[in-house]
């Protein structure tokens with residue numbers, strides 16, 4: 001991973017006070033650019049927003065704990081296969097997540113921060129997709 005974990009943590013801390021703005025922006029962005037994924041989600045996203053944020057926080061807290069991180073991502077990936085999330089959806093979700101973080105982080109967002117989040121999302125998505133596909137085969 002070419003991610004700088006301290007940059008991930010400092011940028012996540014910068015958006016933490018605005019978490020509901022981040023998740024709102026994220027879902028708006030995702031559904032505007034990928035209307036086809038909207039039906040996979042429940043009509044009301046209130047709880048879902050909090051769960052997404054809590055999961056991201058847990059992942060950010062465990063970036064150095066490779067075994068814990070991998071186990072969390074595999075479980076998440078297996079559950080997502082059950083929600084109908086496909087490999088092809090993951091890049092779109094990553095784009096929307098990074099757009100939301102960038103929008104809300106203000107001056108805390110730099111090219112190095114973006115590069116680190118892109119690298120971390122690559123690990124998140126590849127681990128989730130592999131576990132989801134293994135669960136379905």
Ligand code: HEM
Nearest residue numbers: 037040041042051052055056079083085086089090093124
């Ligand atoms: C950074 C990657 C992701 C994280 C951290 C994440 C996190 C979560 C969490 C915490 C939940 C709540 C249920 C649970 O814990 O199993 C959830 C549900 C869900 N996620 Fe994700 N997710 C990610 C990527 C994706 C992707 C790529 C899709 C594809 C469209 C997706 C679609 C869904 C759907 C459809 C639900 C169920 C929502 C509902 O019941 O309304 N997620 N996600």
